[in-house]
Amino acid sequence: MDSAQVGAYLRRIGAAAPARASSDALRALHLAHLRSVPFENLSIHLGEEIVLAEQRLVDKVVEARRGGFCYELNGAFGALLAALGFEVTLLQARVFGAEGRFGIPYDHMALRVRTADGADWLADVGFGAHSHFPLRFGERGEQADPGGTFRIMEAASGHGDLDVLRDGRPQYRLEVRPRVLGDFATGAWWHSTSPASHFGKSLVCSRITEDGGRITLSGRTFTVTDSDGVKKSSELGEDEEVLAVYRERFGIVLDRVPAVRKGHDRPER
Structure with missing residues (x-):
C-alpha cells in the first residue's frame, strides 16, 4: 500500500494517522475499523467473486x-497495519462448533501484531461479535473488554495451539505458525460454496455502533443491540426499505436486495 492508499483507508474508518505503531494506536485503529467496516457475507449471495489478494481486499x-x-x-x-509500521503475522484458526467440534x-x-513498544497482540476485526479491542497475546488470565470477558489459554492439543x-x-x-494470505484460499472457497x-x-x-452496541441486518430482520445487551428487532418490508438500511446504517449501496442462494436452508445457529 502506498501513502495515498493508506490515507484513503484511514479516512474510510475515520481514523487519524498514528505518529508511531504503538499499542494505543493499534487499539484505536481496531475499534475504528469495527465501527466503520461491517462484518458481512453479501458477496456470497450477490454472486461476487471473493479474491484473497491484498489489493483486491483493500479496494473492496x-x-x-x-x-x-x-x-x-x-x-x-x-x-493497513503493516503499511503503518506494525509487524503483522497471519494466523489460522478453527472455530468451535456444536459439542466442541471444529470447523x-x-x-x-x-x-x-507486534507494536513498536514491544507488545504482542491478537487483533481480530473479522469474527463478528467479538472483542472491541485487541487482546494481549501473551496474557493467560481474563481480559475485560466491552465485547465480553476474554481469555487466551494453552490448548489441550499439546501442539502449542491456543484457545480463545x-x-x-x-x-x-488458534495455531501460532505464521501463514500467508494464499493459504486461506481453500477456506474462503469452501465457505463461499459449500452447502455445509x-x-x-x-x-x-x-x-459495532458508537455507543458500544451493535446493529445487525439478517435478511429482512434489523436488530439494534444497545451497550447493555438489550435487543430490539423489527421486520423490514419493501425492498427499498431494506436497501435504505444497508445504505444509511452500514454505508453499503446496492442495486438489489441480496437473497440466500437456492439450495441453502436457514442456519442451524
Missing part, C-alpha cells in the same frame, strides 16, 4: 466501501 473495503468476512476484513486490516482447517483468519474464549466459552483454536457452511445459509451485515 476502501473504494467499494463494503465489508466482508474474516479473510477479507483481517486481510485488509493486516495490510475446517483455515476456518478463520486472525492477526498477531469469550465469557468462558471457546470461540476458536453457515455463510451460505444466511445473510448477515453487522457492525
